[in-house]
Amino acid sequence: MxxxxxxxxxxxxxxxxxxxxxxxxxxxxxxxxxxxxxxxxxxxxxxxxxxxxxxxxxxxxxxxxxxxxxxxxxxxxxxxxxxxxLPESEDEDEFLQADLIGCSVIGPDGATLGTVSAVENYGAGDLLDIETPDGRSVLMPFTKAFAPRIDISARRIEAEPPAGLFEPDDGRSDDAKR
Missing domain, CATH: 2.40.30.60 (RimM)
Structure with missing residues (x-):
């Protein structure tokens, strides 16, 4: 850190x-x-x-x-x-963005989804920029619903991402997939 x-x-x-x-x-x-x-x-x-x-x-x-x-x-x-x-936080759900970078993101099945490379905010709330094992970048909303358990000391975020968020994109448009 x-x-x-x-x-x-x-x-x-x-x-x-x-x-x-x-x-x-x-x-x-x-x-x-x-x-x-x-x-x-x-x-x-x-x-x-x-x-x-x-x-x-x-x-x-x-x-x-x-x-x-x-x-x-x-x-x-x-x-x-x-x-x-910096003052110590009294809220267990409060994190410094710098502490989230480098944390492993683990899916509901226990598989590693990736590693947090940045925390972004484009105006609608914080997003975790997660680098997947295959080198892609995935933006996941940083909310209690999608990241319900965070253990900063273990450098681990247990995630419940939206369905399909971490699925590889095969590069075809939706029309070509039908």
């Missing part, structure tokens, strides 16, 4: 005084400012001095960033926090 957890990604500047947009991955988007200094993949440190909500993002001011040009230079920067700075 990674020692750094992705909390947000810097987007476009907001205005001309150095404010930035941040897409957050925290439960409460404004909580991104509560973790203290954040770092990027190059080890640079960023301190959020002010944050406010905006539609799908937050608008933030970073210490030392006071011009639109400085804010533009940060577009796309990923902001991380050390895992040990």
């Amino acid at each position: 990674s020692d750094l957890i992705l909390l947000g990604i810097v987007g476009a500047p907001h205005g001309v005084r150095g404010e930035i947009r941040i897409k957050t991955f925290t439960g409460d988007p404004l909580a991104i400012a509560d973790y203290g200094p954040l770092t990027d993949s190059k080890g640079r440190s960023f301190e959020i001095t002010d944050v406010r909500p905006a539609r799908e993002v937050v608008v933030a001011r970073l210490k030392g960033v006071s011009t639109r040009e400085a804010a533009e230079a940060l577009n796309g920067v990923e902001l991380f926090v050390a895992r040990d700075k």
